[in-house]
Amino acid sequence: MSKKRLIVVDVSNFIFRAFFAIRPMTAPNGTPVNATYGVLSMLLKIMANYRPTHMLLARDTSGGSFRNEMYEEYKANRSEPPEDLVPQFSLIKELIDKMGLLNVADENYEADDIIGSSVTQWKDDFDEILIASGDKDLMQFVGGNIKMLDTMKDVTYDEKGVFEKMGVRPDQIVDYLSMVGDTSDNIPGMRGIGAKGAAKLLAEHDTLDKCFEISDTFKGKKLTTAFTEYVDDAKLSRDLIKIVTDIDLKCKSEDSELKFYPTDELLAFLKELGMNSMIKRMEDLKYQLSIADGEGEEGEVASPFEHLIVGKDIKEDEFKKLIKESKKLAVQTEFDSSDIHARNLVALNLSFDDNKSYFLEVDQKNEKEYLELIYSDESKEVYSEHSKRDYSHLFRHKVSFKAKNFDIVQAHYNVSPSMRHNIEAICTNVNVNVTTLDKKNPYITSLETIEERSTYSGLRSIAIFRLANLLKEELKEKELVSVYEDIDNKLIPILAEMEFEGVCLNKEFLYDMARDLEEKLSVIQKKVDSFSVNDTINLNSPKQVGEFLFNELSFPVVKKTKTGYSTDSSVLEELAAKNINEVPGLILQYRELGKILSTYVKALPEIVNEKTGKVHTSFNQHVAQTGRLSSVNPNLQNIPIRSETGRLVRKAFIATPGNMLLAADYSQVELRILAHYSEDPTMIKAFNEDKDIHAQTASEINDIALEDVTSDERSKAKAVNFGLMYGQSSFGLASALKISRKDAKAYIEKYFERFSKIKGFLDGLKEDAEKTGYSITMYGRKRFLPDIHSNNRTVKANAERMAINSPIQGTAADIIKCAMINIHEEIQKRGLKSKMLLQVHDELIFDVPENELNEMKTLVKEGMENVVKLKVPLKVEPSLGVNWYDLK
Incomplete structure (x- = not known):
């Protein structure tokens, strides 16, 4: 029989954590929804990872509680909720209701009191109760079948855990906090007594009342002062901290039974909020919920995933057959070092569906055979979270990566560039809770048993499989397939090769x-x-x-x-x-x-x-x-x-002995893109006539002949050219040029007067971002800007600067990436021995044998200049040298 597990959630705690953890997001109508999204993610994570049979959500109300009547200063130092959070309180309540989750609030009490009352009154109705909150006050209830759950760290605290974290027993928490106080709730505590002092007193005397009783024996000025002048503060603090446990909850424990299922009504609500990726996640959750509850050892809730070990749970020839027959597979490769030239592949974990993984420990005898089975078949598609690492390993073993590659981290970067892209952060979207390794020894070899290794690695391969399918849909939905497939994914093996080659x-x-x-x-x-x-x-x-x-x-x-x-x-x-x-x-x-x-x-x-x-540097494109x-x-x-x-x-x-370094740097590529986009005739004319654009700008603004422009005037014009392209204000320009704000404003006005179409173009970028919610490059790369709809003027202004900068800088980045792809392809086609070594902003550096110098100079120059046709020419002048310094 399944274990009855109740999870009581401190929703207010979740709301504020979600709001500050997740970057601003808006619904199609402009309403902020980041906290709403975050709370939903956290609730889904709890359901997936802890499999509760029952759930209760405790909510705070907008008014105060009896504690405010007891002490006017209670929580007085808390500021009003952020402006973008206010409209989300009602959305979150609506979300919870549509999920069918039991939630309780009381005008006279706080969420903590509801939690305290429920766990106390319902204690005997469950095998286990978890309090999901970051509030240390609630640790006073830990004991027996009641535990605290820290969802941020995925840590559960029993009595021993509370003592290790706080230095006191759960039954001493109230007394401990009465002495220490709590600045977040404006609870005074006893001045002069800190965390260590309070823990020491309770270790020696057990309770605060006992400390009061024998306080005349205490020595030391701080301690004696605390127990003479701040006793009333301690008693008041204790009354404020002690949580009420006899509230009439107006519901019974059986009412909290978890019957959540993604209904059409809920999916329509999520569609209304613009949470399309969450809808796909709900489909996965339907699958999870369809799996019957099982029990593992010692009555623990069983994992819904199956991790099979090759040689133990499945025969090796069956495993090879699975690989040969599969057309799509997720691969988690495990290495024993970060050194691409010395590390060993110690394990492979493969998933052919979204619920089962196969773990194989690798040795030199079977390594190459498996690598070829997986990667050298053109008919396969391999899903990975670190394919650049895999390419490097294949280079070393001279195995061709012929399969189609789908890198979930790179794809996630394309669809959500502002988010974190490591698998730990993104796998919560598919209800898989991957674990992490010790930062000091972040390799699978640190795990002692094969079962631990297969579970750690298997969860990742399952998450990879699920994420691949989710992200493919999201790439299509956001019209980013070509950016991923034609640019970023093609660049992965090139970057891997550059890293593998290294620089002398x-x-x-x-x-x-x-x-x-x-x-x-x-x-x-x-x-x-x-x-x-x-x-x-x-x-x-x-x-x-x-x-x-x-x-x-x-x-x-x-x-x-x-x-x-x-x-x-x-x-x-x-x-x-x-x-x-x-x-x-x-x-x-x-x-x-x-x-x-x-x-x-x-x-x-x-x-x-x-x-x-x-x-050997490591290049990162996300x-x-x-x-x-x-x-x-x-x-x-x-x-x-x-x-x-x-x-x-x-x-x-x-350079490598006997070779030369060749460098090729785009000249003022971003300004050329600006000229192309804005179609400003003055700027286009200057570039087409190969004039110094900064001197030309100074000439236009100062009404002087080009030949009369001084170096100081050119420097100022250069600052304006680049500054305005990055959305710089008159204040920023004044600071950069060490001039008054008035002069900076006049300079900008004169600039826009002489380069009239540029202002219209830059304003148009902001307007487009306001309409669509993103900026976009010439190649279709998008940067999503939810802050563009913010009511906070400072936040909105920052998003507007990004709306101006990103299409220009992003297009420049895409241009050089495409040039790298084309040049690398041409080098391979011609069978040249030259190697691309480095990319530094707008510059590419190659290691070239002397007999290929002339050919490579032409190849690189043409490859970079002809990668795209603009209304002004792209200009590249290759240079040669034996070291990087001499290339300039």
């Missing part, structure tokens, strides 16, 4: 550079110390630098932080501009050189791969919401190039 590094150059930088830092340190009458100043300590600048040297304070004086770069630059002395400028220089030394010069030699002798690529370990896109010292770091990146 001149370690000796960096060792010499490190010595030089250390000497320079030492000189700067001595110069700064010469201004101090005290000991050496730790220039890496903001606190010491602040005290030195503003106390000892008496610089005017620019701004403060919670911990003291601010000494960030903007403050130091402002102080340096005052020319009081050279210290602020020296500190800026020290920080810049120190960062270059630690982040690049010393760090890069440490990450050279032992096997290849190269640096981080930046505009579609741009990023790189990590190391981040080669953030090497500072504004200073000569930063640029010198690039000298360490060298």
Whole structure:
């Protein structure tokens, strides 16, 4: 017989968590729905993961409770609910009702009192009761069959768990909080007694009343003061914290029986809210609900998923037959290291449907056979959550990836670019609760038993299978299939190959550079110390630098932080501009050189791969919401190039012996896209006549001849050209150019007067985003902007800046991605030995044998310039060098 399990949900707790955890979303009519979506997701997750037989939702009301009459200041420090949350309270109530879930509220009591009353009054009616809330007050009820459930961490607390977390027993929680207080509810507690002190007192004396009784024996000023001056506060706090358990709930325990089923009425409501992906999720849930409740060991609710182990639950030849016959399969590959040139594939987990997985431990004898069975069959479609990793492994074993690839993480990025894209975050959409591994040892080899390994990996392969089908539909629904298939998915194997190839590094150059930088830092340190009458100043300590600048040297304070004086770069630059002395400028220089030394010069030699002798960065195409690529370990896109010292770091990146590096960089690609889109005649003419666009802009705005433009005027025009394209305001331009806001406003007005069609185009981007809810690139990539409908002016303005920037920057990103795909294809077609190594913003870098230099210069230039036809030409000038620095 199934275990009777009641879950009591603190809905108010869920609502606020959901609102702040999920980025703004709106229904088709503009109503905010992010909290509504989040609460539904959390409720579905509870049902899927904990399989309750009964459920009760406790709600707060808009008014106060008896506690406000007892203490006027109770919860007085809480601000009003956010503007976008207010209309969602009624939506969430309607959602709960349409789900058929028992929910209770009382005008005179809080949700905590409803929870306390239900678990106390119904305790004997259930085998297990879980309180789903993050409120530590409710831990006072833990004991026996009552436990606390933290849904954020998927942790359940029994009596032992409460003690480990709080340092006191559940029956001591009220006394503990009466001493400590609670700032969120404005409960005073006893001043001078903190968490450790309260736990220690209760460990020694068991109860607060006993502490009152013997308080005259306490020693120490804080303790004696607390128990003489704040006893009344403690007693008041105890009355406020103690939860009522005898409310008339106006319902019986059997009324909470969970009979939820996705009805047509509920699906219509979700359609009305624009939650189309949630409707698909409901279809999956129907399947879940159709599975009869089973029981596992020790009466635990059984998992609805089946994890079979090859060699134990299924014969190996049967497993191979399944692979051969399947046309669609989800594959979870498990490695023992992050090193793409040294790691081993230790396990495979395959799912051929959305409810069953097959686990195989891999060794060298059977590895290549299985890789070929899965990946080398053109008739198959393989679903994965890290296909770039799989491509790298196949390169190493010389196995061709001929199957069609569907990467769920990349697809999720395409349909929801603003969300988190790891499988842990997205698999909740398909009612599968995947587990995670220890961050210090994030590999399956850390799990002791084969059952643990097969379950961990199997849940992921099942989630992958379900997500693949869901995301395919969402790509179609949002008209993003071509962006995924023709651009991002085609780029995955190219990025994998670039990562696998790596870049040669001149370690000796960096060792010499490190010595030089250390000497320079030492000189700067001595110069700064010469201004101090005290000991050496730790220039890496903001606190010491602040005290030195503003106390000892008496610089005017620019701004403060919670911990003291601010000494960030903007403050130091402002102080340096005052020319009081050279210290602020020296500190800026020290920080810049120190960062270059630690982040690049010393760090890069440490990450050279032992096997290849190269640096292997990892490219990521699902981080930046505009579609741009990023790189990590190391981040080669953030090497500072504004200073000569930063640029010198690039000298360490060298060609393979006997080869040359070839670089090709798009010239002002984003401005050319702006000219194309806006069709501004002045800008188009300048680009078609190959004029310096920034000098041309300065000439137009200042009414001077092109040849008379000064470098300062050109710099200002450049700031305007790029700033306005990123939605910069007159305030932002004034700050960038160090001019008054009035002058910045006049400059912008003059700009739009001379480049008349640009303003209309930029305004049109905002209007289009307002209508559709997204911005879109030339290739159809979308960035969804729910904040464009916000009533908060600051939030809306930020979304409007994204609406301007994303189509331009996103189109530039798509253009270089398409160029990479075309060039890589051409290199392979011609059988050339040249390798694409790096992509850094608008630049591509290749490692080229000398006998292919001329051919590659032409191939790359034509491949980048002819990738798309614009109303102005794309311009690329390839350059050659033995290291990255010399390419400029």
